Amino acid sequence: MDLTFTDQEDAFRADARAWLEENVPRPPLPSGDTREGFALHKEWERALFDARWAVVSWPRAYGGRDATLMEWLIFEEEYYRAGAPQRVTQNGIFLLAPTLFELGTEEQRDRILPKMASAEETWCQGWSEPNAGSDLAGIKSRAVPDEANGGWRLSGQKTWTTRGAFCDRLFGLFRSDPDAERHHGLTYFLVDLRAEGVTVRPVERLDGDEGFAEVFLEDVFVPDRDVLGAVHEGWRVAMATTGSERGLTLRSPGRFMAAAARLADLYRRRADDGALDSDPTVRDAVVRAWIDADAYRWQTFWTVTRLMDGGQTGPEASLVKIFWSELDVRLHETALRLLGPRAELVDGDDPAAWIKGWQFALSGPIYAGTNEIQRNVVAERVLGLPRR
Amino acid sequence: MRDAVRAFLEKECPPKVVRDAWTNDTGRSGLWPRLGELGVLGVLAPEAHGGFGGDELDLVLLLEETGRAALPEPVVEHAAVAVPLLDEARAEAAAAGAVTITVAPPSGLVLYADTADLVLLGDRFVEPGTLQRRRHESVDGSRRLFAIPAPPPSVQLASVDRVVLGIAAQLIGLADRMLTMTVDYAKERHQFGVPIGSFQAVKHHLADVALALEFSRPLVYRAAWSIARGDDDRSVHVAMAKARASETALHAGRVALQVHGAIGYTTEYDLHLWMKRAWALAASWGDAAWHDARVGRAILDTDRLPEEQ
Numbered sequence: 001m002d003l004t005f006t007d008q009e010d011a012f013r014a015d016a017r018a019w020l021e022e023n024v025p026r027p028p029l030p031s032g033d034t035r036e037g038f039a040l041h042k043e044w045e046r047a048l049f050d051a052r053w054a055v056v057s058w059p060r061a062y063g064g065r066d067a068t069l070m071e072w073l074i075f076e077e078e079y080y081r082a083g084a085p086q087r088v089t090q091n092g093i094f095l096l097a098p099t100l101f102e103l104g105t106e107e108q109r110d111r112i113l114p115k116m117a118s119a120e121e122t123w124c125q126g127w128s129e130p131n132a133g134s135d136l137a138g139i140k141s142r143a144v145p146d147e148a149n150g151g152w153r154l155s156g157q158k159t160w161t162t163r164g165a166f167c168d169r170l171f172g173l174f175r176s177d178p179d180a181e182r183h184h185g186l187t188y189f190l191v192d193l194r195a196e197g198v199t200v201r202p203v204e205r206l207d208g209d210e211g212f213a214e215v216f217l218e219d220v221f222v223p224d225r226d227v228l229g230a231v232h233e234g235w236r237v238a239m240a241t242t243g244s245e246r247g248l249t250l251r252s253p254g255r256f257m258a259a260a261a262r263l264a265d266l267y268r269r270r271a272d273d274g275a276l277d278s279d280p281t282v283r284d285a286v287v288r289a290w291i292d293a294d295a296y297r298w299q300t301f302w303t304v305t306r307l308m309d310g311g312q313t314g315p316e317a318s319l320v321k322i323f324w325s326e327l328d329v330r331l332h333e334t335a336l337r338l339l340g341p342r343a344e345l346v347d348g349d350d351p352a353a354w355i356k357g358w359q360f361a362l363s364g365p366i367y368a369g370t371n372e373i374q375r376n377v378v379a380e381r382v383l384g385l386p387r388r
Numbered sequence: 389m390r391d392a393v394r395a396f397l398e399k400e401c402p403p404k405v406v407r408d409a410w411t412n413d414t415g416r417s418g419l420w421p422r423l424g425e426l427g428v429l430g431v432l433a434p435e436a437h438g439g440f441g442g443d444e445l446d447l448v449l450l451l452e453e454t455g456r457a458a459l460p461e462p463v464v465e466h467a468a469v470a471v472p473l474l475d476e477a478r479a480e481a482a483a484a485g486a487v488t489i490t491v492a493p494p495s496g497l498v499l500y501a502d503t504a505d506l507v508l509l510g511d512r513f514v515e516p517g518t519l520q521r522r523r524h525e526s527v528d529g530s531r532r533l534f535a536i537p538a539p540p541p542s543v544q545l546a547s548v549d550r551v552v553l554g555i556a557a558q559l560i561g562l563a564d565r566m567l568t569m570t571v572d573y574a575k576e577r578h579q580f581g582v583p584i585g586s587f588q589a590v591k592h593h594l595a596d597v598a599l600a601l602e603f604s605r606p607l608v609y610r611a612a613w614s615i616a617r618g619d620d621d622r623s624v625h626v627a628m629a630k631a632r633a634s635e636t637a638l639h640a641g642r643v644a645l646q647v648h649g650a651i652g653y654t655t656e657y658d659l660h661l662w663m664k665r666a667w668a669l670a671a672s673w674g675d676a677a678w679h680d681a682r683v684g685r686a687i688l689d690t691d692r693l694p695e696e697q
Contacts, residue, residue: 003613264687271688284677287684291607291628298606319602322595372588378598379591383571386586 003301005074012067013074019051020082031356032088033211038166041088045119055093055117062113069304076252083258088163092116092123096171099188099240103229112190126158126172126191126215127238133160134373136173137182137235141217143174143189151223152176154189157216160367164213165202169193173234186234190226191217207359251324253297259331259357260293263338266350270338285334292327299323315381318374325364325371332358389427389440390449396426397457403658409460410529410661414503417460424485428454429467433483437476440483443616444550448557448608455561458665460530462500464554465491469547470508489513491543491551492536493673497524501534509536511544528664549615549626552673556608556626556633560601562666563633563640567597569659570644584647593643600639604632624686631679634670641666 005013025044032041048054049063057072058064067075087093097116100109115121132138141156154174161170170191177185193200197220203212229237267286270276276283299320307313335354336343345351365371379385400419409415423429431447433439440446447468454463470489471482481487487505492498498507501521506513521534543551571594574585584590611629614622641663645652652659670676 003610004617267688283684283688284680286688287680290687291632291680291683292603294628295603295607295632298610299603302606302609316602319599322599323603372592375592375595376588378595379585382598383567383594385571385574385591385594386583388582388586 003305005070009070009074012071013078016053016075016078017082019053020078020084023047023051024082024084028083029085031209031211032086033163033205033209035166035210038088038163041085042119042122044085045087045089049118054089054119055097058097058113058117062109063117069308070301073252073254073300073304077254077257080252080254080258081261088166089116089119089122091125091162092121095125096123096190099228099237102240103237105225107225108190108228121169122163122167123169123171124161124164124167124193124213126161126170128160129157130159134370137186139173139175139186141172141174142178143176143187143222145176146221149221149223151221152187152189152227154191154217154220154222157214159203159212159214161213161215162211164193164200164215165210167193170215171228173238176234177232180232183235185232186238187231188228188234188237189222190228191220191222192226195220195222197221205359206362207356251328253293253300256293256296256324256327256331259328260290263289263331263335266335266338266354275340276338279337282334282337285330285337289327289331289334292323292330296324296327315377318369318377319382321368322365322371322374322378325361328361328364329358332361389446390453393426393428393450393453394456396422397453397459401457401459403458403661406458406460406530406661407658415460415500415530415532416503419459420461420488421485423461423463424483428463429485430471430479430483431467432472433479438480438483439471444553444612445609445616447550448553448612451554451557452561452564452608455558455665456565458562458565458662462488462490462504464551464558465489465499465508468550468554469543470506470513472550473508473544473547491547493551494542495672496536496538497533498536500532501536502532508543508547510542526664526668528661528668530661530665531668545623546615548673549623552630552679553608553611553615553626555669555673556611556630559630559633559637559666559669560605560608562662562669563597563601563637566637566640566644566659566662566666567594567601569662570594570597570647574647590647593647597636597640597643600632600636604629604636607632621686624683627674627679627682627686630674631676631683634676634679637666638670 029040029044030037032038045054052063052065055062055064056067056075057069060066093116097113100112116123127136129139129141131140141154141158143152143154146153156174158172170193172189172191173186174189175185176187179185197218199216201214202210203214205211263286267283332354336358339351339354342348342351343355346355380387401417405417409417427440428450430439431442431450435441451464466482466489469491471479474482482489488500488503489506489508490498490500490504491508501507501516501519504516507516507519519536521536524533524535526533571585574590574594575583577584607629611622611625614625619625644659645663648659651657
C-alpha cells in the first residue's frame with residue numbers, strides 16, 4: 001500500500017484549492033432543497049462545469065478531466081474543505097452517470113451527460129413507491145409498450161424523490177412485464193418530468209425544505225431511446241447505481257473531515273467560553289468523531305488503492321454506507337451537545353447550520369437502503385450467513 | 389510473506405498449542421526458533437544482519453497473523469521493540485530466535501520475564517535474573533507476568549510507538565479470528581430448525597463486528613505507514629490505531645461469546661483463549677480511553693487544521 005501522493009496529485013490539489021478559494025460563493029448559498037436556493041445552486045454548478053471541476057473523473061469529451069479515483073478524492077477533500085455548496089446535480093452525476101457509462105448507448109451518453117454535468121438538465125431518482133421502500137422489488141408502477149409511437153406508456157406513483165419538485169428529469173424502475181414478479185420484468189426508464197401526464201407534488205421534509213416530492217405518472221409517453229439497458233433487465237441495471245450510492249461515490253471522506261474540523265473548532269470555542277464544565281464527556285465524543293472521520297478517510301484510500309490496482313467493489317459498499325451515515329449522525333449530535341440550549345435555534349449562524357445538518361444526517365441511516373437492510377447485506381453477502 | 393506466516397501458524401499453532409501454553413512450564417509455543425527462520429522475529433532487522441529488512445507495514449501484517457493465531461510469545465516486544473535497538477551481533481542472534489527479549493512496560497508487569505534472556509528496562513537491556521520479580525497470574529493463562537518493584541524509567545518514544553502499534557495489529561488479528569469462528573458457528577448451530585446465523589438479531593451483531601474491523605484496520609496500517617516514513621504525527625496515529633483496535637477486539641469478543649451462547653462460556657471450547665488474550669492486550673500499553681485522551685490533546689489543545697494533524 002503506497003499512500004504517498006504523487007507530484008501530479010499534489011499539483012492537482014493545488015489547482016483545485018486555488019480555484020475554489022477564488023470562486024466559492026460567500027456568504028454560503030441558501031439550501032439547494034428550496035426553489036430559490038436550487039436556482040442559485042444551478043448557477044454555481046454551471047460555474048463549476050465551465051472551469052471543468054463539475055465532473056473531474058469523467059472523460060474530457062463530457063466535460064471532465066479524466067481524473068483518477070485518487071484525484072477525485074483529492075478534489076472532494078478540497079471541495080468540502082473550502083466550504084463549497086452542496087451538489088444539487090449529485091443524483092445524476094453520482095448515480096445515473098455511472099450506469100450510463102457502463103450500460104448506456106453512445107447516443108444516450110452524448111445526449112445526456114454534458115447537460116447533466118452543466119446542470120442544464122437536472123436529474124432525480126425514482127426508486128421508492130408508497131409500498132416499495134426497503135423492499136424495492138415490490139415496485140408496482142408499470143410500463144406498457146406503445147409500439148405505434150416507438151416507446152412506452154408509464155403509469156403509477158414514485159415517492160421520496162429528492163429535489164423532484166425542481167428537477168427536469170427522473171430515472172427509475174417500472175414493471176414492464178406484468179406477469180413477472182419481484183426482481184424480474186422491470187425496465188430502467190429515463191423520464192421527462194415536463195411530459196404530459198406527469199404531476200409532481202412537493203413534500204416538506206423534516207427540516208422544513210421542500211426537498212421531497214411525490215411523482216404521479218398517468219399514461220406518460222417515453223420513447224425507446226430513453227430505455228437504459230435491456231428491456232426487462234432493469235433490476236440488474238439499477239444495481240449498478242445503488243452500488244455507487246452506498247459505496248464510494250456518494251459520500252466522500254472530505255465531507256466528514258471538514259465536519260470534524262468544524263466540530264473541533266466549535267469545541268475549542270465553547271471550552272474557551274467555559275461552557276463545557278458541566279459536560280466532561282463531550283470531549284470524548286468530539287475525539288471519537290474525529291478519529292472516525294479519519295478512519296473513514298483511510299478506509300477509502302485503502303479501497304481506492306485496491307480499485308486502482310484492478311480490484312472490484314462489491315457488497316462491502318454496505319459497510320461503507322452504514323459507517324458514514326452513522327458517523328454523520330454522531331458528528332452532528334455532538335455539535336448539538338456543544339451548543340447546549342442554543343442548539344434549537346434555526347436563525348443563528350453556527351446553531352442553524354448544525355441543526356439543519358443534523359436533520360439532514362438523520363436521513364442517512366434511512367435512504368439508499370436502510371441500515372437494517374445494509375446489515376443484512378453485510379451478514380449474508382460479506383460474511384456468508386444464510387439468508388433464511 | 390504474510391501468507392507464508394499465516395499458513396505456518398495455521399499448521400503449527402492450532403488452538404491446542406495456545407491451550408497447552410496455559411499449563412506448560414513456559415507459557416510459550418516452542419516455535420520461537422522457527423519464527424526466527426521464517427523471518428518474523430527479524431522483520432525489522434537489516435538483511436545484512438540476518439533480518440528481513442522490512443518496515444513497519446511489513447511488521448503489522450505479520451503481527452496481525454500472530455494475533456489471528458493467538459500465538460503465545462513475546463513477539464511484539466521482541467520483534468517490534470528490541471531487535472531495532474540491538475547492535476549488529478546481538479540483532480543477528482535475536483532475528484534468528486536464538487535469544488528472547490521482552491520489554492518492561494510502564495505498568496511494571498513484564499511478560500515472560502522467566503524465559504526471556506534479556507529485559508529492556510527503560511533504555512538498557514538487563515538480565516532478568518538481576519531483577520526482583522514477583523510472579524502474577526493473568527486471566528489469559530499463557531501470559532506469564534512478573535511484577536518488578538520500581539516502575540521502569542520511561543521507554544523511548546519510538547519504541548513505545550512500535551510496541552503499541554504491534555499490539556494494535558495483534559488485536560485486529562484476534563478480532564478477525566473471533567469473527568470468523570463465530571460466523572462459522574452461526575452457520576452450523578441449529579435452533580428452531582434453522583441455523584442461528586439466519587436470525588437478524590444474530591446477523592446484525594456480526595455485521596457490527598465486521599463494520600468495526602473494516603474501519604479500525606486501516607488506522608493500524610496508516611499508523612504503520614506514518615512510523616515508516618517518519619511522519620511528525622505518528623504517535624497520534626498510533627494512538628488512534630490502538631484505541632480503535634482495542635475497542636474492536638473487545639467488541640468482537642463480546643459478540644462472539646453472546647452468539648456462541650453457553651458453549652462459549654466454557655473453557656473446553658477454544659473461544660475463551662482468544663477472548664482473554666483480547667482482554668489483556670486491549671488494556672496493555674494504554675486502553676482505548678487512554679489513547680483517545682492522547683488524541684484529544686493533540687487535536688483539541690492546539691489550533692492545527694486537520695490536514696496538518
